[in-house]
Amino acid sequence: MLGTLRRFGVSNVLRASAPRTLSTRWASQLPKVQAPSASSVLTRSLHSSFPKFSAAVAQESAETEPSQKIEKFAELGEQGFIDSTIIKNITHPSRMNLETMTEVQSMTLREIVKGNDVLAQAKTGTGKTLAFLLPTLQNILNDPGVDVSKVGRYSRTAPSEIRALIISPTRELAEQIAVEAKKVAFGTGLIVQTAVGGTQKRSGLMKIQREGCHLLIGTPGRLKDILSDPWTGVSAPKLNTLILDEADRLLDQGFAPDIKEIQGFLPNPSEIDRQTLMFSATVPREVMSLVRQTLKPGFQFVQTVREDEVPTHHRVPQKVVWMRGLENGMPAVLEIAKNYEARRANGEELRPFKAIVYYNSTAETKCAADAFNNLRRSDDFGKTALGELKMLEINSRLTQGERTRSAESFRRSPSGILFSSDVTARGMDFPDVTHVIQVGVPRDTETYIHRLGRTARAGKEGEGWLLVHKGEDACFRSRLGRIPIKEDTVSLPAAWADMSQQATGSSATSETVSQMKAAMTAVGPSHKIKSYMGQLGTIIGNFSSKRFAIEVLNKQFVDGFGMESPPQIAPRVAQQMGLGNIPGVNIGTGSRRMMEEDDSSSSGGFSRGGFSRGGDRGFSRGGGDRGGFSRGGDRGFPRGDRGGFSRGGDRGDRRGGFSYGERRGDRGDRGDRGDRGSSRGPRRALEGFDF
Numbered sequence: 001m002l003g004t005l006r007r008f009g010v011s012n013v014l015r016a017s018a019p020r021t022l023s024t025r026w027a028s029q030l031p032k033v034q035a036p037s038a039s040s041v042l043t044r045s046l047h048s049s050f051p052k053f054s055a056a057v058a059q060e061s062a063e064t065e066p067s068q069k070i071e072k073f074a075e076l077g078e079q080g081f082i083d084s085t086i087i088k089n090i091t092h093p094s095r096m097n098l099e100t101m102t103e104v105q106s107m108t109l110r111e112i113v114k115g116n117d118v119l120a121q122a123k124t125g126t127g128k129t130l131a132f133l134l135p136t137l138q139n140i141l142n143d144p145g146v147d148v149s150k151v152g153r154y155s156r157t158a159p160s161e162i163r164a165l166i167i168s169p170t171r172e173l174a175e176q177i178a179v180e181a182k183k184v185a186f187g188t189g190l191i192v193q194t195a196v197g198g199t200q201k202r203s204g205l206m207k208i209q210r211e212g213c214h215l216l217i218g219t220p221g222r223l224k225d226i227l228s229d230p231w232t233g234v235s236a237p238k239l240n241t242l243i244l245d246e247a248d249r250l251l252d253q254g255f256a257p258d259i260k261e262i263q264g265f266l267p268n269p270s271e272i273d274r275q276t277l278m279f280s281a282t283v284p285r286e287v288m289s290l291v292r293q294t295l296k297p298g299f300q301f302v303q304t305v306r307e308d309e310v311p312t313h314h315r316v317p318q319k320v321v322w323m324r325g326l327e328n329g330m331p332a333v334l335e336i337a338k339n340y341e342a343r344r345a346n347g348e349e350l351r352p353f354k355a356i357v358y359y360n361s362t363a364e365t366k367c368a369a370d371a372f373n374n375l376r377r378s379d380d381f382g383k384t385a386l387g388e389l390k391m392l393e394i395n396s397r398l399t400q401g402e403r404t405r406s407a408e409s410f411r412r413s414p415s416g417i418l419f420s421s422d423v424t425a426r427g428m429d430f431p432d433v434t435h436v437i438q439v440g441v442p443r444d445t446e447t448y449i450h451r452l453g454r455t456a457r458a459g460k461e462g463e464g465w466l467l468v469h470k471g472e473d474a475c476f477r478s479r480l481g482r483i484p485i486k487e488d489t490v491s492l493p494a495a496w497a498d499m500s501q502q503a504t505g506s507s508a509t510s511e512t513v514s515q516m517k518a519a520m521t522a523v524g525p526s527h528k529i530k531s532y533m534g535q536l537g538t539i540i541g542n543f544s545s546k547r548f549a550i551e552v553l554n555k556q557f558v559d560g561f562g563m564e565s566p567p568q569i570a571p572r573v574a575q576q577m578g579l580g581n582i583p584g585v586n587i588g589t590g591s592r593r594m595m596e597e598d599d600s601s602s603s604g605g606f607s608r609g610g611f612s613r614g615g616d617r618g619f620s621r622g623g624g625d626r627g628g629f630s631r632g633g634d635r636g637f638p639r640g641d642r643g644g645f646s647r648g649g650d651r652g653d654r655r656g657g658f659s660y661g662e663r664r665g666d667r668g669d670r671g672d673r674g675d676r677g678s679s680r681g682p683r684r685a686l687e688g689f690d691f
């Protein structure tokens with residue numbers, strides 16, 4: 001109440017709300033921070049970092065008790081608590097068609113309308129977006145200084161009338177939030193604008209200048225650009241609310257400086273009272289000092305992930321499959337799809353197969369998308385039920401237009417496979433995703449949780465699969481050991497097939513392996529090379545020894561992708577990565593030229609009916625031929641040649657910079673770092689490469 005009083009004086013709206021006891025001191029919940037007993041480790045695993053965090057905030061925050069009463073949106077309108085137009089937008093069958101608030105919505109609504117600072121942690125897919133949008137838009141309407149009237153067709157609102165600012169870590173998420181905000185605000189006169197990188201800055205800016213803005217949603221880089229430039233006229237001197245969605249991501253090392261800088265362009269909170277809201281499904285302890293610096297003392301800590309409750313990702317069946325080699329990853333993905341389709345064909349009532357496959361590097365997503373598109377175009381697969389599946393990709397290497405098209409296409413499609421880097425791991429709300437498949441151990445627990453959270457949203461069902469190599473065992477146990485993932489040793493024989501041998505026999509697994517190997521062999525050489533380099537950065541961090549990592553990686557490219565020998569690593573890079581003396585490292589400078597030749601040649605590859613000779617054009621210096629998926633698939637891979645990797649090795653790409661996973665600095669949009677850029681150990685040596 002105090003916050004609202006401070007800002008707008010007495011709020012009639014608030015008086016209309018029923019009195020509730022919302023807060024208790026967190027200290028009363030202290031048993032939660034005790035060390036988990038052996039029997040409860042699995043169910044408490046989500047909280048591996050949270051208990052420490054909870055203890056850290058015990059003294060300075062209040063926790064909101066779980067709501068006993070699930071509220072209907074319509075009641076909020078009847079009470080006069082929320083504007084009737086907003087309620088109509090939310091509840092009308094032809095609009096958002098929502099009836100009842102989710103727990104996080106119910107538990108945060110009044111706190112936010114009161115003007116309190118809130119940190120909210122709730123499971124993925126439980127409606128956090130609406131939880132902050134609804135009260136924030138209502139607060140803007142409550143502000144007597146806000147004029148929503150129009151002169152003719154034109155609003156009276158200036159670009160300096162921004163009352164609330166939402167920061168999102170990725171462009172897609174910012175756009176998605178804006179779409180939802182516009183739905184909620186429809187017909188109220190409130191103006192919602194976006195400022196995201198990768199889009200035309202000028203036209204976006206002119207739109208804000210022309211139409212004005214009450215709620216601005218953006219990515220850190222573009223927001224910084226716009227707010228730092230006084231000539232834009234876009235400013236927020238009357239800002240009341242700052243919202244960090246995916247707050248832990250925005251407060252980690254990668255984004256924190258940008259967030260701090262943006263705060264510098266906002267009014268000083270000691271002069272103009274400001275409410276700050278933070279939402280996420282995960283709140284690791286590392287971000288706590290920044291949470292404390294950003295929120296007011298006594299902020300509300302709303303946590304719907306309770307100790308006695310199985311969090312979303314526990315409810316979803318999660319399976320880990322240990323693969324014979326990394327080359328078995330794509331056949332295993334294909335087998336998951338085929339097994340599911342077979343169940344559907346047997347009459348099980350299942351939704352169409354709609355999966356997101358996550359990789360730890362951009363280049364792997366590209367390679368996988370290419371391979372699966374090759375597969376789709378082949379005669380033997382193309383005519384099957386799965387041949388209809390859309391094979392899409394999203395990663396930060398695509399132009400923003402391509403990214404948006406892929407996201408839209410996947411959103412609308414009832415089925416399909418999206419090969420993605422962590423750009424989509426947080427917040428993205430693709431409907432009806434049946435499977436999340438993660439290949440390789442993700443960089444941390446939070447990444448695993450958010451990726452998994454792309455399925456089983458809004459109460460739906462979903463499955464989670466993790467495909468890993470035995471060499472990642474220690475890393476798996478340290479990052480995900482407390483997550484209740486069940487080992488599956490029977491469902492995916494393709495994960496164990498020996499791909500160094502030509503697949504023989506007519507079993508379903510042989511067919512799956514043969515089909516996938518042919519499709520992998522036909523991937524363009526430059527994609528293979530980039531994938532190799534991209535994986536180098538991640539796999540060395542995941543395996544216990546470099547020697548083992550190199551051996552396994554090389555095997556993938558020879559036995560899986562049909563290369564005669566693994567791609568060459570330039571001597572300088574090998575040295576920087578500490579690979580100079582590691583057996584199996586193919587040191588030389590031939591890869592770069594090969595990529596250039598491949599990029600400049602027209603794409604051939606996989607034609608209907610199989611693998612065309614033109615597929616690896618420009619790649620056959622050794623004169624080798626290819627065929628199917630024999631070991632000599634990419635024979636002719638040159639050795640020790642001019643070129644090699646140097647900074648900006650991938651000239652064809654628009655942007656530079658490489659770090660673990662997604663590139664740390666996505667130059668197209670400095671704010672859009674879908675993936676954390678960790679520069680641990682050998683990965684540093686690959687910075688400047690764009691794989």
Ligand SMILES: Nc1ncnc2c1ncn2[C@@H]1O[C@H](COP(=O)(O)OP(=O)(O)OP(=O)(O)O)[C@@H](O)[C@H]1O
Binds near residue numbers: 099124129281457
């Ligand atoms: N009250 C509600 N009743 C039913 N569905 C809802 C409700 N509120 C939101 N949803 C729907 O639930 C889905 C997930 O919502 P949202 O994207 O806000 O989840 P989230 O908690 O932000 O997830 P994440 O942690 O992944 O960002 C959306 O499709 C949204 O429309």
